Amino acid sequence: MSITLYVPQDAVALGLGANRVARALFKGAESRGLDVEIVRTGSRGLFWLEPMVEVGTPEGRIAYGPVTVADVDGLLDAGLTEGAEHALRLGDPLQIPYLARQQRLTFHRCGVVDPISVEDYRAHGGYRGLETALRLGPEGTVEQVRESGLRGRGGAGFPAGIKWNTVMLAKAEQKYVICNADEGDSGTFADRMMMEGDPFNLIEGMTIAAVAVGATRGYIYCRSEYPQSVRTLKDAIRNGVEAGVLGENILGSGKSFHLEVRMGAGAYICGEETSLLESLEGKRGLVRAKPPIPALKGFLGKPTLVNNVMTFTATPWILEHGAKAYAEYGMGRSLGTLPIQLAGNVKHGGLIEYAFGLTLRQVIEEFGGGTRSGRPVRAVQVGGPLGAYFPDHLLDTPLDYEAMAAAKGLVGHGGIVVFDDTVDMARQARFAFEFCATESCGKCTPCRIGATRGVETMDKVIAGIRPEANLKLVADLCEVMTDGSLCAMGGLTPMPVMSAITHFPEDFQQPGSMPVAAE
Amino acid sequence: MASPEPWSASRAAGIVAEHQALEGATLPILHALQETFGYVDEGAIPLIADALNLSRAEVHGCVSFYHDFRRAPAGRHEVKLCRAEACQAMGSDRIHAEILGKLGIGWHGTTADGQTTVEPVYCLGLCANGPAALIDGEPVAHLTAESLEAELAEARA
Numbered sequence: 001m002s003i004t005l006y007v008p009q010d011a012v013a014l015g016l017g018a019n020r021v022a023r024a025l026f027k028g029a030e031s032r033g034l035d036v037e038i039v040r041t042g043s044r045g046l047f048w049l050e051p052m053v054e055v056g057t058p059e060g061r062i063a064y065g066p067v068t069v070a071d072v073d074g075l076l077d078a079g080l081t082e083g084a085e086h087a088l089r090l091g092d093p094l095q096i097p098y099l100a101r102q103q104r105l106t107f108h109r110c111g112v113v114d115p116i117s118v119e120d121y122r123a124h125g126g127y128r129g130l131e132t133a134l135r136l137g138p139e140g141t142v143e144q145v146r147e148s149g150l151r152g153r154g155g156a157g158f159p160a161g162i163k164w165n166t167v168m169l170a171k172a173e174q175k176y177v178i179c180n181a182d183e184g185d186s187g188t189f190a191d192r193m194m195m196e197g198d199p200f201n202l203i204e205g206m207t208i209a210a211v212a213v214g215a216t217r218g219y220i221y222c223r224s225e226y227p228q229s230v231r232t233l234k235d236a237i238r239n240g241v242e243a244g245v246l247g248e249n250i251l252g253s254g255k256s257f258h259l260e261v262r263m264g265a266g267a268y269i270c271g272e273e274t275s276l277l278e279s280l281e282g283k284r285g286l287v288r289a290k291p292p293i294p295a296l297k298g299f300l301g302k303p304t305l306v307n308n309v310m311t312f313t314a315t316p317w318i319l320e321h322g323a324k325a326y327a328e329y330g331m332g333r334s335l336g337t338l339p340i341q342l343a344g345n346v347k348h349g350g351l352i353e354y355a356f357g358l359t360l361r362q363v364i365e366e367f368g369g370g371t372r373s374g375r376p377v378r379a380v381q382v383g384g385p386l387g388a389y390f391p392d393h394l395l396d397t398p399l400d401y402e403a404m405a406a407a408k409g410l411v412g413h414g415g416i417v418v419f420d421d422t423v424d425m426a427r428q429a430r431f432a433f434e435f436c437a438t439e440s441c442g443k444c445t446p447c448r449i450g451a452t453r454g455v456e457t458m459d460k461v462i463a464g465i466r467p468e469a470n471l472k473l474v475a476d477l478c479e480v481m482t483d484g485s486l487c488a489m490g491g492l493t494p495m496p497v498m499s500a501i502t503h504f505p506e507d508f509q510q511p512g513s514m515p516v517a518a519e
Numbered sequence: 520m521a522s523p524e525p526w527s528a529s530r531a532a533g534i535v536a537e538h539q540a541l542e543g544a545t546l547p548i549l550h551a552l553q554e555t556f557g558y559v560d561e562g563a564i565p566l567i568a569d570a571l572n573l574s575r576a577e578v579h580g581c582v583s584f585y586h587d588f589r590r591a592p593a594g595r596h597e598v599k600l601c602r603a604e605a606c607q608a609m610g611s612d613r614i615h616a617e618i619l620g621k622l623g624i625g626w627h628g629t630t631a632d633g634q635t636t637v638e639p640v641y642c643l644g645l646c647a648n649g650p651a652a653l654i655d656g657e658p659v660a661h662l663t664a665e666s667l668e669a670e671l672a673e674a675r676a
Binding site: 012014015047050183185186187188189191192226227262263264265280283285300341342343345346349350415417419423428431435 | 543606658
């Protein structure tokens with residue numbers, strides 16, 4: 001009987017040589033006369049262990065990692081195909097404490113299944129959510145989403161049920177369901193992992209939404225920085241159409257849903273939903289003024305449901321297990337689980353899906369194990385490039401929309417970037433302005449001009465030119481950007497800037513300590 | 520990486536025609552043109568404008584808005600280096616300075632031998648394994664100046 005080996009082809013695994021490892025395993029097995037089948041999976045999200053190779057044994061899967069090409073012969077000689085002992089043997093992957101402690105509702109199939117196989121997806125519980133939605137009908141489905149307390153996972157945290165309801169009630173011949181997969185925040189990779197590891201979960205979630213709101217067409221707008229995600233989604237959609245879970249008459253329901261992947265072109269701003277819609281229509285990604293809201297006038301002027309990958313992928317579980325079961329996770333008004341992405345200078349970075357309410361310190365210390373450099377943690381940026389930098393004394397803040405807002409920060413898309421004590425916070429504050437200047441769509445003045453003036457003023461502070469007066473000017477500028485910008489790009493750039501100035505004032509008072517970056 | 524084809528207006532017109540029925544066809548067309556020719560030639564702009572019933576200014580505006588689209592051919596190999604925060608936390612700034620210094624170019628520059636173009640990128644989603652890069656679309660994690668050199672040597676081979 002053939003032995004199944006599982007080798008991830010998630011971008012992280014690929015970036016650490018997973019293709020070379022897969023080829024070496026295949027050749028090594030062949031030369032030893034072993035009958036081996038290699039399944040390319042996504043990642044389980046234990047990124048310091050990638051490439052993590054698993055073997056199917058009668059007792060379940062056994063993992064080994066991190067595996068390099070140089071390890072392959074030794075592993076095969078030691079009996080990898082039987083799950084034998086080896087220095088790299090990790091045992092049952094589900095028993096690895098990092099994973100065993102998690103509450104994986106959305107990610108439970110990621111790294112387990114063959115991502116582009118409908119059959120494998122269904123064998124692991126897939127499409128039970130859609131079957132429930134078809135049985136409940138549009139109102140019943142939207143009611144489940146509302147009752148679950150699910151909030152938009154892209155960053156804004158808007159209640160998903162309300163949005164779905166608005167699109168459902170809108171009258172139009174054509175409606176659209178669009179997935180925002182323009183995951184541009186540094187420190188985030190949950191969408192990417194899902195698209196590469198369990199794309200049918202996204203496809204099922206979007207199909208549930210389409211059936212609920214009465215849309216027959218949909219798009220996934222995926223960023224071009226994720227070529228592996230685009231490839232996987234295209235393969236999955238093709239297989240989905242062949243298997244009858246996409247296209248006409250889905251699962252024999254008489255409903256149809258046509259889904260297509262579209263690739264962005266390197267503009268961070270296109271993660272903002274109205275800019276995304278402009279881009280999808282073939283225009284410059286300029287932010288639209290609201291109202292009208294996209295739910296009523298979105299893509300091509302039609303009612304459009306735009307949600308993040310993580311919002312859509314939460315819904316199959318909610319429909320299958322019920323809204324109440326989902327709402328049992330979490331705290332306050334932040335219900336369900338949050339896919340936390342732990343990144344930057346951290347020993348054990350990866351994906352941690354857990355109910356809302358873990359503190360930053362729990363994530364960084366208990367899961368992350370401290371910094372990769374071994375130096376003390378000094379600053380932690382939460383929620384992407386528009387999120388606040390937290391100092392040590394705020395690390396007991398729980399990951400909860402309201403608690404983070406109270407600490408003048410945001411959950412965002414759930415990314416946490418750890419910095420050690422070598423970080424220069426004045427430099428980070430300058431970068432926040434620089435990033436905004438590079439990525440601003442240019443439509444509104446506070447963002448377009450403010451970002452550039454911010455870089456110039458920060459350069460003066462860093463050079464020690466009248467630092468006090470210039471910091472006052474920065475604070476003033478930040479107030480204008482916060483209050484006067486059209487969208488979150490200009491409106492939230494002040495958050496990393498002001499949090500750096502507030503929590504790390506010592507970094508802004510060392511005249512001439514940092515050379516002004518040449519740009 | 521397959522070498523791009525030399526610019527051909529008739530080939531471009533074929534690509535435009537292939538995609539023009541799509542809703543919001545501009546970006547898919549521009550991506551397809553760039554994949555074929557390695558850049559978006561100025562001559563493509565009136566072709567797209569005519570096919571999609573847009574003004575040339577609108578198409579030009581679209582090409583110039585997005586960081587991905589090139590207006591002139593790049594080097595044979597394209598390196599995208601992530602400059603975002605998670606990679607900064609792993610010392611990417613220093614590594615980038617070293618890489619650019621060795622290649623003798625700045626951001627967006629192409630080496631004198633026409634082999635390598637280096638572009639900045641803000642996040643590749645490899646944030647727990649930084650610094651990160653894409654070389655001809657293939658991800659590289661835990662980047663160092665040495666590992667980039669080795670990858671580029673392999674890409675050239």
